[in-house]
Amino acid sequence: xxxxxxxxxxxxxxxxxxxxxxxxxxxxxxxxxxxxxxxxxxxxxxxxxxxxxxxxxxxxxxxxxxxxxxxxxxxxxxxxxxxxxxxxxxxxxxxxxxxxxxxxxxxxxxxxxxxxxxxxxxxxxxxxxxxxxxxxxxxxxxxxxxxxxxxxxxxxxxxxxxxxxxxxxxxxxxxxxxxxxxxxxxxxxxxxxxxxxxxxxxxxxxxxxxxxxxxxxxxxxxxxxxxxxxxxxxxxxxxxxxxxxxxxxxxxxxxxxxxxxxxxxxxxxxxxxxxxxxxxxxxxxxxxxxxxxxxxxxxxxxxxxxxxxxxxxxxxxxxxxxxxxxxxxxxxxxxxxxxxxxxxxxxxxxxxxxxxxxxxxxxxxxxxxxxxxxxxxxxxxxxxxxxxxxxxxxxxxxxxxxxxxxxxxxxxxxxxxxxxxxxxxxxxxxxxxxxxxxxxxxxxxxxxxxxxxxxxxxxxxxxxxxxxxxxxxxxxxxxxxxxxxxxxxxxxxxxxxxxxxxxxxxxxxxxxxxxxxxxxxxxxxxxxx
Amino acid sequence: xxxxxxxxxxxxxxxxxxxxxxxxxxxxxxxxxxxxxxxxxxxxxxxxxxxxxxxxxxxxxxxxxxxxxxxxxxxxxxxxxxxxxxxxxxxxxxxxxxxxxxxxxxxxxxxxxxxxxxxxxxxxxxxxxxxxxxxxxxxxxxxxxxxxxxxxxxxxxxxxxxxxxxxxxxxxxxxxxxxxxxxxxxxxxxxxxxxxxxxxxxxxxxxxxxxxxxxxxxxxxxxxxxx
Numbered sequence: 001x002x003x004x005x006x007x008x009x010x011x012x013x014x015x016x017x018x019x020x021x022x023x024x025x026x027x028x029x030x031x032x033x034x035x036x037x038x039x040x041x042x043x044x045x046x047x048x049x050x051x052x053x054x055x056x057x058x059x060x061x062x063x064x065x066x067x068x069x070x071x072x073x074x075x076x077x078x079x080x081x082x083x084x085x086x087x088x089x090x091x092x093x094x095x096x097x098x099x100x101x102x103x104x105x106x107x108x109x110x111x112x113x114x115x116x117x118x119x120x121x122x123x124x125x126x127x128x129x130x131x132x133x134x135x136x137x138x139x140x141x142x143x144x145x146x147x148x149x150x151x152x153x154x155x156x157x158x159x160x161x162x163x164x165x166x167x168x169x170x171x172x173x174x175x176x177x178x179x180x181x182x183x184x185x186x187x188x189x190x191x192x193x194x195x196x197x198x199x200x201x202x203x204x205x206x207x208x209x210x211x212x213x214x215x216x217x218x219x220x221x222x223x224x225x226x227x228x229x230x231x232x233x234x235x236x237x238x239x240x241x242x243x244x245x246x247x248x249x250x251x252x253x254x255x256x257x258x259x260x261x262x263x264x265x266x267x268x269x270x271x272x273x274x275x276x277x278x279x280x281x282x283x284x285x286x287x288x289x290x291x292x293x294x295x296x297x298x299x300x301x302x303x304x305x306x307x308x309x310x311x312x313x314x315x316x317x318x319x320x321x322x323x324x325x326x327x328x329x330x331x332x333x334x335x336x337x338x339x340x341x342x343x344x345x346x347x348x349x350x351x352x353x354x355x356x357x358x359x360x361x362x363x364x365x366x367x368x369x370x371x372x373x374x375x376x377x378x379x380x381x382x383x384x385x386x387x388x389x390x391x392x393x394x395x396x397x398x399x400x401x402x403x404x405x406x407x408x409x410x411x412x413x414x415x416x417x418x419x420x421x422x423x424x425x426x427x428x429x430x431x432x433x434x435x436x437x438x439x440x441x442x443x444x445x446x447x448x449x450x451x452x453x454x455x456x457x458x459x460x461x462x463x464x465x466x467x468x469x470x471x472x473x474x475x476x477x478x479x480x481x482x483x484x485x486x487x488x489x490x491x492x493x494x495x496x497x498x499x500x501x502x503x504x505x506x507x508x509x510x511x512x513x514x515x516x517x518x519x520x521x522x523x524x525x526x527x528x529x
Numbered sequence: 530x531x532x533x534x535x536x537x538x539x540x541x542x543x544x545x546x547x548x549x550x551x552x553x554x555x556x557x558x559x560x561x562x563x564x565x566x567x568x569x570x571x572x573x574x575x576x577x578x579x580x581x582x583x584x585x586x587x588x589x590x591x592x593x594x595x596x597x598x599x600x601x602x603x604x605x606x607x608x609x610x611x612x613x614x615x616x617x618x619x620x621x622x623x624x625x626x627x628x629x630x631x632x633x634x635x636x637x638x639x640x641x642x643x644x645x646x647x648x649x650x651x652x653x654x655x656x657x658x659x660x661x662x663x664x665x666x667x668x669x670x671x672x673x674x675x676x677x678x679x680x681x682x683x684x685x686x687x688x689x690x691x692x693x694x695x696x697x698x699x700x701x702x703x704x705x706x707x708x709x710x711x712x713x714x715x716x717x718x719x720x721x722x723x724x725x726x727x728x729x730x731x732x733x734x735x736x737x738x739x740x741x742x743x744x745x746x747x748x749x750x751x752x753x754x755x756x
Contacts, residue, residue, distance in 0.1 A: 001646060416637070417585070422641075425641065
């Protein structure tokens with residue numbers, strides 16, 4: 001029979017007090033497990049979110065954090081939009097020219113030149129080859145105000161750009177107007193995207209025109225949306241008026257553990273065609289070199305000044321299918337996700353854009369980690385501090401429990417001494433009891449904590465994309481960093497494994513007082529007769 | 530000579546710097562295997578003398594030698610070792626540890642003595658005291674007589690050279706009293722264990738060849754109650 005067995009028997013002898021004492025320690029350890037698990041999940045989720053696939057976000061001048069929250073997490077509200085011509089600066093000549101041809105300015109010039117051609121033909125007769133070449137050259141010169149015929153200023157530095165248009169909601173979830181590249185191109189560089197059902201939306205289809213949508217897993221679950229359903233975004237606010245236009249859901253995403261789960265992605269063209277989304281043509285002056293030239297106030301609906309918005313027309317499938325994209329002058333985007341051709345050009349591009357007055361650039365990963373440091377880490381440290389205090393209180397309860405039992409056990413200890421146990425032996429027995437209560441409670445708390453993790457694992461995985469099993473330990477951390485100090489050494493430890501030495505130290509710390517009391521007990525006096 | 534006591538004194542401090550004398554034993558000895566009854570009026574220092582012999586209490590002066598080893602010169606740890614190895618102690622109130630079974634209570638003595646257990650001897654002792662079928666019962670499940678028999682088995686577990694018994698039958702019924710006394714006498718005789726038994730009962734004392742009255746060997750014959 002060794003000291004541990006003697007101590008264990010003593011613990012068992014006082015079953016209820018021992019159980020309650022161990023349970024208080026278990027609660028403390030459960031909280032520690034919960035805190036380190038939350039830390040692990042949040043860190044993993046942040047890391048997952050940091051695998052964005054793009055390295056810059058371009059948005060209107062404002063706060064970095066707001067732009068990041070808005071574009072990465074679909075939180076907060078966008079302050080302002082950036083102009084479409086500025087957005088076109090990221091495209092090559094061919095794409096730009098193609099988009100600019102959709103502008104009022106271009107169409108006005110086209111009309112003017114057709115008239116000029118006609119007048120010329122009337123004046124000088126049929127147009128010969130020389131005359132045609134002269135006219136084309138002149139036309140090309142005249143189109144310069146449309147800013148055609150060149151690459152965008154940033155086109156050579158980017159691998160891809162994905163626009164985001166925001167402001168609408170579907171229930172509590174954000175509606176994000178974007179291009180199919182969001183799921184066709186971005187996943188090749190960032191986190192893969194898998195469709196639970198259906199397919200990606202397309203820019204235009206004969207069945208749905210510009211009005212197709214893909215919904216995230218959480219949206220689909222909570223709003224009971226499936227492929228084939230229609231979603232009607234609410235304008236500007238979750239409680240705002242619903243647009244009459246419906247987007248047909250063509251795809252449902254599998255859970256990704258990213259903010260994408262909580263968003264509805266719609267075709268940007270359809271998004272822009274909804275009421276109140278078109279920029280008033282009166283405001284669409286020549287901000288970026290494109291001459292609006294459009295008949296100001298031609299048509300329009302709602303606040304609108306939008307001559308082509310879908311809701312200006314009777315809502316019918318045929319009417320929606322007949323819609324044409326909004327002209328350039330009436331377009332804006334909220335933000336643009338950019339991946340540069342290589343990381344080295346990012347800083348230069350950021351400087352160039354930030355020095356201008358049209359937009360600003362943030363590097364989302366840096367902002368995400370700033371956010372982690374700014375919000376998440378202090379909360380976790382506070383939680384950790386609280387749990388450490390709870391563990392200390394649990395430790396004190398062990399001290400009180402053992403110390404209180406000492407008066408009734410004084411006689412028992414004296415008997416052991418009479419049987420030949422040394423003072424050191426009885427002291428070790430008391431310390432062992434403290435360790436048993438502490439480690440036993442700790443083990444109980446660990447099992448409860450991991451049991452809770454396991455119970456919640458499906459929900460956690462669904463909401464965060466982080467898989468947790470019963471035996472999953474929280475990821476290793478640098479202890480300096482974990483408690484908020486500057487990391488001095490490159491060491492990584494599993495925080496839960498730190499619990500073992502921590503509990504032993506705590507047990508010895510709280511057990512030492514009753515152990516010394518046992519050590520100092522007067523045997524003869526305690527024995528009496 | 531197994532036990533030799535010379536000029537043993539024991540006194541307790543009192544308020545005002547005075548001292549309360551309890552024992553003043555000029556000479557006392559016990560041979561190997563000798564069995565002796567120690568009688569005396571209540572409070573005359575019998576238990577204090579047993580505690581000093583067992584090394585549980587330090588004397589104020591004098592010499593106590595067990596097996597030629599002067600206990601008064603040993604550290605407390607040394608006395609613990611001697612007690613564990615050479616002395617068995619039977620208390621009036623049994624003092625079984627409630628968390629342990631009868632067998633474990635017997636083994637407990639072995640644990641502290643040598644750190645090496647001899648379960649076979651422990652079982653044999655329980656069989657000898659007629660409790661082999663109660664080996665796995667805890668003290669609360671045993672009768673008073675059974676508890677004292679377990680206490681005797683525990684005191685004998687380490688084959689001590691000296692058994693100290695402090696009124697071991699005071700709390701048991703007459704039938705169990707005889708059984709316990711027989712058991713102690715027989716075992717001590719068989720294993721050549723010296724015995725000092727403190728008792729008030731003359732019928733118990735009469736079973737011993739040697740009977741000592743503490744008032745006769747203690748110079749402080751009229752000292753106040755000590756324990």
